[in-house]
Amino acid sequence: MNYKIFVTRDIPDDGLKMLRQLKNVVLDIYPGEKAIPRKELLKRVKGADIILSILTEKIDKQVFDAAGPQLKMIANFAVGFDNVDVKEAKKRGILVTNTPHENVCETVAEHTIALIFALAHRITEADRFTRAGRYECWGPKMMLGTDLWKKTVGVIGAGRIGGAVLKRLADGFDVKVIYNDMKKNPIFEKATGAKYRTLDQLLKEADFVSLHVPLCTATKHLISTRELKLMKPTAFIINTARGPIIDEKALLKALASKQIAGAGLDVFECEPMIDCDPRDNLELRKMENVVLTPHTASATIEARQAMSRVAAENIIAFIKGKTPPNVCLG
Numbered sequence: 001m002n003y004k005i006f007v008t009r010d011i012p013d014d015g016l017k018m019l020r021q022l023k024n025v026v027l028d029i030y031p032g033e034k035a036i037p038r039k040e041l042l043k044r045v046k047g048a049d050i051i052l053s054i055l056t057e058k059i060d061k062q063v064f065d066a067a068g069p070q071l072k073m074i075a076n077f078a079v080g081f082d083n084v085d086v087k088e089a090k091k092r093g094i095l096v097t098n099t100p101h102e103n104v105c106e107t108v109a110e111h112t113i114a115l116i117f118a119l120a121h122r123i124t125e126a127d128r129f130t131r132a133g134r135y136e137c138w139g140p141k142m143m144l145g146t147d148l149w150k151k152t153v154g155v156i157g158a159g160r161i162g163g164a165v166l167k168r169l170a171d172g173f174d175v176k177v178i179y180n181d182m183k184k185n186p187i188f189e190k191a192t193g194a195k196y197r198t199l200d201q202l203l204k205e206a207d208f209v210s211l212h213v214p215l216c217t218a219t220k221h222l223i224s225t226r227e228l229k230l231m232k233p234t235a236f237i238i239n240t241a242r243g244p245i246i247d248e249k250a251l252l253k254a255l256a257s258k259q260i261a262g263a264g265l266d267v268f269e270c271e272p273m274i275d276c277d278p279r280d281n282l283e284l285r286k287m288e289n290v291v292l293t294p295h296t297a298s299a300t301i302e303a304r305q306a307m308s309r310v311a312a313e314n315i316i317a318f319i320k321g322k323t324p325p326n327v328c329l330g
């Protein structure tokens with residue numbers, strides 16, 4: 001049998017090369033850098049056996065219907081798979097896979113740590129200040145940041161990325177590490193040296209709170225007004241997971257009123273908009289105490305090539321009648 005694979009955006013080529021080596025595969029790749037328009041997506045998926053999707057595409061009932069009954073697999077090019085209706089896929093016997101990889105964990109952990117340092121040492125703010133020609137005289141009180149050394153870093157989500165963040169920081173920067181998850185995780189504790197805290201305890205205690213949970217019904221707005229109030233006024237929050245985990249409106253209010261010290265955000269609630277409601281005059285991009293990146297925490301050549309290979313490995317296993325290594329159970 002020949003497999004028609006529709007790829008919703010051009011991806012780094014390692015995985016595509018692997019797929020091109022298969023004789024029974026026809027690849028149709030939507031070209032360019034921009035997300036495929038929904039109408040075009042619904043047209044182009046018709047007749048596909050496999051869709052290699054990108055996290056910007058909502059893969060739902062409508063897409064499954066548009067593709068047709070032969071659709072057998074969604075190979076999502078991302079670690080998160082909240083863009084795919086896994087329940088509906090399961091009902092229809094469509095397999096969903098994602099692309100976790102050690103390299104991706106380390107890359108996202110590095111980016112998280114970069115945001116932590118950028119906030120603590122006010123790097124992006126100082127860069128803007130210097131570029132604007134405002135450095136006129138060195139001052140003992142000019143642009144004072146905060147040390148990471150001896151501070152407490154708390155991660156919410158005891159997965160591989162959260163673990164990599166804590167391990168790197170505990171090993172290299174002499175910080176106290178704590179974590180929260182649905183329950184205590186002795187393996188995580190052993191690997192990172194982190195101590196368990198309830199969510200409220202962690203929010204009260206941490207100087208840097210970093211989010212590493214998947215987006216699902218239970219984690220949507222996990223951090224909102226009440227939780228932000230528990231944080232210290234000197235504390236920072238970092239989100240490299242998914243935007244809607246933080247109630248962005250509540251965060252903006254907390255940042256504007258200096259209820260917390262700042263935020264490092266790689267993801268946004270109304271992505272790709274970096275602010276759900278710019279008319280409310282609480283615009284993120286105007287705040288000095290935030291560091292913003294455009295969902296690029298895994299954007300290194302090494303990580304994205306690894307994701308490309310993992311997506312291809314999942315597809316190849318499926319085509320060969322084997323269980324792919326990264327099936328999403330929902």
Ligand code: GLV
Binds near residue numbers: 055078079080241298
């Ligand atoms: C990126 O956000 C991913 O989930 O891989």
